[in-house]
Amino acid sequence: MLDTILFDLDGTLLPLDLEKFIKIYFAEMRSSFRDLMDPEKLVKCIWTATEAMVKNVEERTNEVVFMEKFSQLIDGDLAVFQQRFSEFYDGGFLKTQESVLKSSVMHEAVCRLREKGYNLIIATNPLFPKEAIYHRIRWAGFEPSDFPYITSYERNHYCKPQPHFYQEVLREINKQPEQCLMVGNDVQEDLVALTTGMETYLITDHLIHRNDEPIQTTYQGTYEDFLGFVNQLESLKPVS
Structure with missing residues (x-):
């Protein structure tokens, strides 16, 4: 599940x-x-x-x-x-x-997922040290402590688009592929998660697609579409 x-x-x-x-x-x-x-x-x-x-x-x-x-x-x-x-x-x-663009939609989606009891992981390409990644997490309106696992170049042994990257993250967070959904905007780097058995959600805002090959993903849509998707997910918290 x-x-x-x-x-x-x-x-x-x-x-x-x-x-x-x-x-x-x-x-x-x-x-x-x-x-x-x-x-x-x-x-x-x-x-x-x-x-x-x-x-x-x-x-x-x-x-x-x-x-x-x-x-x-x-x-x-x-x-x-x-x-x-x-x-x-x-x-x-x-x-x-200065290159950051303003959008509150993904922030709202993350907050909604947290309210529903989902585990939230930062699986950014670990090309930067954790300081740089922590800065960017804060620029997105969060704190690093909001995420129990954050990839970084000190911590991880592989990069996207290597399948090893996603396999390592799964081991580190002790999850099976069917328990996870990878959300990203890069066709070549983020959708590789499919090879592990994870589902994927391709964000089409700021889409990166380096060739004309057909896109294979479980879901895709804009920031607004993703928020709608999140709102439809079941809550994992028990009803009190």
Whole structure:
């Protein structure tokens, strides 16, 4: 029986202008590291190390995979760069909030699910450290403590679109696929959850679809449609 809802973050729980987010993110990153490294080389190194995380299928945390690859590409002390990354995510990264779009619909849907007694999980692609993810959860109008499980690059060993990512989350939250619904706006990354036996709900606002292949999902609709779907779900709380 369905009792757990897994949410993507960017474009799902957190409506945002992705192009603007990336532009601000790398502008601030260049500024934060300008005394340590050529800005354009830095961006290339980050993309290369990120690609290594996405392709990894070994049981090593995404942080370890990223830093291992990043260390191979830079000159200098990795510990210095790690400290600067930490400072960045509580500093310049905060300016990416300018890319967030206003919408109360998903906030209402999450609150309604909580009232009905569903388990709520953040299953964002764990490419960022938890500080960056916690900031974005707050920008969506929630607190990290609202979610008993939140993916991050320190915690998780795989990335979307690897099926291993969803299998790991299922193990971590001790749930069977038939108990879970994955909600996201990215066809290639979020609908992979179907391969585990989970059902999926594709959010069509801020839809990401990288090719013209037919979309396979259990449900799909706008933010408003999803709220309607939530309102029709049965309550899991016993009637008093």
